[in-house]
Amino acid sequence: MSASHRQIPGVNAERTRSHNRQMVLGSVRAAGAIGRAEIARASGLSTQAVSNIIADMLADGMLREHGRRTGGRGLPVQQYAINPSGGYGLGIEIRPNAVFSALIDLTGTTKHSHRTELTNNEPKTVLAEVAEHKFRALQDTGVRETSVLGAGVVMPGPFGATGIQNSGSDLPGWQDIDPQGLLEGALHLPVFVENDANASAMAERISGVAQGLETFAFLYFGQGLGLGLLQGGRLVSGAFGNAGEIGHIPVIAQGVPVALESCVSRLSVQAHLSAHGIDARDMDDLSRLYAQSAPPLLEWLDTAVQPFSAAIGIIENLFDPQVVILGGAMPDAVLDHLIDAVRLPDRSVSNRADRRQPRLMRGTSGRMTATLGAAALVLNQAFTPMIAASR
């Protein structure tokens, strides 16, 4: 959100431990079940160091024993796995007229979710509502407050004076304040604020179709169209946190240059249907129309395919992701239709001979994707150390 000149922190013993704990947790998560020696080899630490960390994390309840694996030569490996109840992530999604929340455990399983309407979206009201969601999630699940590692919050963006004001989705009264600070005050938790596309990308990484992937793009159908980018497990969010505004890139439709999201987005399909006298308010309406093969919807899909294909080509060539994932507020069937209909460009860095995955996939987090993603931000933080591979 803020700008450029953050100072890089130094490392001392305490931060070393924190990093190494995150590294171990990430290794266990990636492997499912793994022994100490293997983590030591992979990370370059000594077995003893890993052993000490694992003992710590067993005591904390973050890990649990997971049987011995035999078959090799020497002493059978004592394996460890993530203890689901070792920690939780709270996800909050704030929309102009509603608040959603989800509580997920360390393995990404949803333990609780909830939705309330907002009568107004002034900061005071929203903060109270958000605190109430947290209270309720803890009460309904019996999770202790100290087990919650943090809260991810998804809010309408972009923030700051960006030239894309009044895009219809922003919250009045939230322009010149510090949402993170306010939310930390209301929730008494570390708070991570992100936009819907970035959070959704994280949801797919933690509990969806992108598990095991580190570098991918997530194309998010919200009101408009957003893009979440992960490189090496970290979000690429630009200098001011507004990267991924793919909806605003210029494309040519019927010979006229327009914004991509005026052809490919929920608003766009709703406008098209509305012009044909069809009122499609939500995803269920769209699902029904698609199941009925409603001609105006198929028409819209036809017009959307070409700019959509162009967008995929742009994403692939600019980011070279392992895969592009589609998701958000669009029915699965419609997304699948787009994936089938798309004409992926041959001249793309992603069109490699040795691919194993498809270039395009549909996300599996469904309509709660942004809320789950908000919670996933917290887990990602717990699994991903600060240190990046040096080369």
Add this chain to the structure above:
Amino acid sequence: MSASHRQIPGVNAERTRSHNRQMVLGSVRAAGAIGRAEIARASGLSTQAVSNIIADMLADGMLREHGRRTGGRGLPVQQYAINPSGGYGLGIEIRPNAVFSALIDLTGTTKHSHRTELTNNEPKTVLAEVAEHKFRALQDTGVRETSVLGAGVVMPGPFGATGIQNSGSDLPGWQDIDPQGLLEGALHLPVFVENDANASAMAERISGVAQGLETFAFLYFGQGLGLGLLQGGRLVSGAFGNAGEIGHIPVIAQGVPVALESCVSRLSVQAHLSAHGIDARDMDDLSRLYAQSAPPLLEWLDTAVQPFSAAIGIIENLFDPQVVILGGAMPDAVLDHLIDAVRLPDRSVSNRADRRQPRLMRGTSGRMTATLGAAALVLNQAFTPMIAASR
């Protein structure tokens, strides 16, 4: 270059020291001259820790004393600055028919540069030539071998089976080998391989117009068109190292979808001029033509402006950079013309009210930009620790 599953390393005392040294060097570089206490405050380390590191680096010759700064209350600050001769970066640019090299000191000043023609570009010939460049650079400057921190190497990409083979710029015989390993063997130095666009971006950060910037995009005019992306001082290079292939994104020219670089690139302008009977072999020819306001060149510029503007819009909205920088094998006057003529979209996250810098700038590294950038990769490594700010 390689794929996804690199394991995150653990941190021990040794790596802690290495990180903190890089952090200190980066702080000194960013500040120009700075004292120990200030670095300690900014990094969160104790004064003593910083003091010890600085003592080390004075002994190594990386830093030098830079007078006391008085004016405040207490004891005047003993300041330190980068010692230019404390280390050097070697940059090598390999092209199908030539090898370029540059040696830069710790402050980014070019101490030596050289060019030789290649009669063939088999690995064996090229490796011998590259080693010869290193030998010559050291001999001509008197720099000791141990002072060279590493070598950056720029080679034609993209690598791997990417669907963009035979783009005319690749090196035959280099497809199925490990360039980094071979080069390290030939040079006896740590080697960083990058493409021309990424390296050029780094040149602007180390010694050009992007000093002090951490998140920006560099649009590189080579044979085609490439894009180098830095976020937080680190390259965004995608899952397979081929991010930034902006030349291949689809745009509409005269109603037909074509690759961007078929309208905006040196090949494109040369083709256009050639169709008008003008033979423009190199940048000097183009400069002359522009100075003469040659109508075919101005014509080409007119056709290029619209797709060029679209590309800038795409870059801004996908990356949210502090600035987009133009450079590479195109005369300054032509780049300036494009910057003047461009129609920057209003609907861009970069169109913010509180901007101080222009959205578009011309790079200052000139035609040696990729070679200097290769050398700059080494310095960036020395200045940028592995650890990223945690949020």
Add this chain to the structure above:
DNA sequence: CGTTTAACTCAACCAGCTTGAGTATTCAAG
């Protein structure tokens, strides 16, 4: 059944950061 292999533990060690006391130097106030 001994040997080899591999994982793991124990205890001593070590690198590097922190802490707290002490010194040096400048400015400001009396």
Add this chain to the structure above:
DNA sequence: CTTGAATACTCAAGCTGGTTGAGTTAAACG
């Protein structure tokens, strides 16, 4: 001019956390 506050810096002891090397356990191999 003297005294005190502020600030940078150093010294030495202490602490955290990773490393090292010897020793233990258990499975597989021959």
